[in-house]
Amino acid sequence: MSGFSSMTEQDFHSYNTYLTRGEGVWVYDNHDNRYFYATTAVPSVGLGNRYVIDRMMEQYHALHFASTCGQTHPLIERLSQKLLALCGSPFGQVFYSNDGSGAIETAMRLARQYFLSIGEKKRVKFISLEGNYHGTTFGSGSVTHMGIQESFGPSMPGCYAVPAPVGYRPPISGTPEQVAKFCLDMLEETVFENGPDEIAAILIEPIQGVNGVVEISPDYIRQVRELADRYGILLIMDEVATGIGRTGSWTLSRQLGVEPDLLAVSKGLTGGYFPMGATLISKDVAAGLFNNGGIFLHGSTQSGHPVGCAAALAVLSFLEDNQLVGQVKGKGEYVMTSLKQELSDHVHVGDIRGHGLMIAIEFVSDKSSKEGVDYAFGQSLSADLRCQGVLGNWFNSTLILYPPLTAQREELDFMIDGIIRAVKGEGLHSAAAGS
Numbered sequence: 348m349s350g351f352s353s354m355t356e357q358d359f360h361s362y363n364t365y366l367t368r369g370e371g372v373w374v375y376d377n378h379d380n381r382y383f384y385a386t387t388a389v390p391s392v393g394l395g396n397r398y399v400i401d402r403m404m405e406q407y408h409a410l411h412f413a414s415t416c417g418q419t420h421p422l423i424e425r426l427s428q429k430l431l432a433l434c435g436s437p438f439g440q441v442f443y444s445n446d447g448s449g450a451i452e453t454a455m456r457l458a459r460q461y462f463l464s465i466g467e468k469k470r471v472k473f474i475s476l477e478g479n480y481h482g483t484t485f486g487s488g489s490v491t492h493m494g495i496q497e498s499f500g501p502s503m504p505g506c507y508a509v510p511a512p513v514g515y516r517p518p519i520s521g522t523p524e525q526v527a528k529f530c531l532d533m534l535e536e537t538v539f540e541n542g543p544d545e546i547a548a549i550l551i552e553p554i555q556g557v558n559g560v561v562e563i564s565p566d567y568i569r570q571v572r573e574l575a576d577r578y579g580i581l582l583i584m585d586e587v588a589t590g591i592g593r594t595g596s597w598t599l600s601r602q603l604g605v606e607p608d609l610l611a612v613s614k615g616l617t618g619g620y621f622p623m624g625a626t627l628i629s630k631d632v633a634a635g636l637f638n639n640g641g642i643f644l645h646g647s648t649q650s651g652h653p654v655g656c657a658a659a660l661a662v663l664s665f666l667e668d669n670q671l672v673g674q675v676k677g678k679g680e681y682v683m684t685s686l687k688q689e690l691s692d693h694v695h696v697g698d699i700r701g702h703g704l705m706i707a708i709e710f711v712s713d714k715s716s717k718e719g720v721d722y723a724f725g726q727s728l729s730a731d732l733r734c735q736g737v738l739g740n741w742f743n744s745t746l747i748l749y750p751p752l753t754a755q756r757e758e759l760d761f762m763i764d765g766i767i768r769a770v771k772g773e774g775l776h777s778a779a780a781g782s
Contacts, residue, residue, distance in 0.1 A: 364733065369394030372751045372758050374738065382738045383762045385748040388556065388588045388705065391615035392665050393753040399620050399661040406657035415443070415651040422656035429663055430612075430625060433597040437606045439630035442643065443623065443651040447587030447613035448482030450624030451550070454583045454609040455486045456645050457628060457636065458548040461581065465635045470580075472505035472541055474534065475550040478513070480557035481585055490550050493558060507541060509534045511555070512564040515698040515709060516717065527567040534571065538578055548581040548609070549574075553599045556588035559745035560700060560707035565603050572605050581608040581632065587624070591615030592666055592752055594703035595675035608632050615752075618662045621655040671752045678759060679703040682750070685763045690770055695720060706748040708770070719744030731772045735765030 354362065365377040371393045374384045384390060392399060406422070413420040427441040442457070444450050455473065462470035475481065475490040482488060488496050489503035496502045510518035512530040519529050538546055551568060555561040575582045582605075589599040590612035596602040600610060609632065613624035628636075636643065649655075666672055683701050686708065690696045697711035710720045710728070725741045732739060732746075740747040746766075750759060 364738065371395065372754045380736070382733070382736050383750075383758065383765065384738055385750050385762060386738045386740050387619075388593055388614040388749040389619040391592060391618045391752045392662050392671070393751045394619075396618070396620075396665065396753075398665050399618065399658060402657050402661035403620060403654055406654050410653050412649075413653050414648065416646070416648075420651075420653050420656075422653050422660065423651045426656045426659050429660065430627060433663070434610065434612075434627055435598075435601050437608075437629040437631065438610065438627040440628040440633045442626045442628065442646070443655075444626065445622050445647060445649060446482075446624045447585075447611065448484045448487045448624070449647070450587060450611035450613050450626045451481045451487040451490075451583070451585055452484045453624075453626040453645060454550075454611055455490070455548065457609060457626065457632065457643065458581045458583065460641070460643065461632050461635050462547055464639070464641050467544065467579075469542070469545045470547040472507065472546050473548055473550060474507045474509060474537055474541075474546060476511040476552070476555075476563070477508045477518075478511050478555045478558040478561060479550065479552040479585070480555065481550060481552065482587075505541075505545075507537055509537050511561070512567045513555075513561045515561070515700065523564060524566075527564045527570070530564075530567060531570050531574065535574060538574075538580070543578045543580075546578065546580045548583045550583045550585060552585040552588075553603070554589050554594070554702055554705055556705065556747070557742065559709060559743060560702070560705045560747055562700070562702055568603055568605055572607075583607060583609045583611070585611050587611055587613040588705065589702075591663075592672040592675060593705055593749070595672065595679070597672065599702075616662065617655060617658040620662070621652065621658040623652070623655040623659060625659075666752065669753075675703045675752060678750070678752075678754065678756075679706065681756070682706055682748075682759055682763060686766065689767045693770060695724075696770070701748075704750050704752060704754075706750075707745050708748075708766075709745045711744065728769060731769035732765065735769050737762055737765040737769070739766075 366374045367377050368375050374382050430441055431438050442453050444453050473490050477492045481491045489506040492508040510530045510533050512527040517526040553563050584600045584607035586598050593615055600607055608629045610627040617623045687699050695710045698709040700707055712718050712720050729741050
């Protein structure tokens, strides 16, 4: 694909859907066409939410900015206490950043500093899973293993990838239990190859969002927690996408019964109303870091921004007051059941999967070989979806869908019907690879 720098303004606008406004689950383009917005996990409480906007405007008028370096403000304490209450044990402190990448970068730096603080200075390495996406900064990008970092040359040394126990495209043939055992053995082997006393942390994205809503085996995650404890390694859970209600609980970690040492959240935290990420720190890690007077020399000028805190508090209150998190499981099951009933037998539908309101349809040119479809197929399907009034996210032969948590049954029906019509549309099959 040619670079955008060679495009005219008109070409750029025709290539991209040019959004001008949003309301609830809907966005509108410059021609006033309406779309159901399922592109990203960010707008958890919908677009144009007056409750959130009003709370933000109140804060803009009261105190539109305050540094958190040698200063503080009341909202940061309120938000921290709220997050600690919702996310539960073992957390005791919260550090704020400007996005999900920043939350992961923070967790990695906290892990390194923790071990320096307790005298284990060799622990500077990280292990993460193949297919995980952790961010765009240098550190978070170095533990992302999706073929992205190769575009930028050598990454941070000491970052290793291990196979992930996934369902549709497992690293080996076998039962789910055999796949999980293989992956756990590979993880332990990687720990030993690189020094059990040199690994600072293992990072897990419990559902690989960018990679196509690929769920990691819950039993594997629990066993990784045990392995990390056995070798004195920290566990970082990347819940930038799954956290704050997206899977039907405030954190997927808590739903799985796993207590990470560090937890990153972002997308649903402010619902897109203000850029913010948060890293929750376990009490044990915080004690090692700060009990002897240690300080964390990290952060940016706008970390813990008061308007961002106001947005987050409003989003959390809206989710609670409207009992939206408890509705996610039922809504997700309804969407999944509807899509499977209509599309499972489609010649190019390889897998329909999801958890809560994270849903994906993976397309293949051949069901037996699971070979993906080509670029033209994705372009054609995306265009057909836009014609049906649905905006999803196409990546690597997979349609990824993140309906807002506020979506009502009739709105979900609109999305479901649009997807079914687009997938079954004329002219689609001829674009598939190998057809």
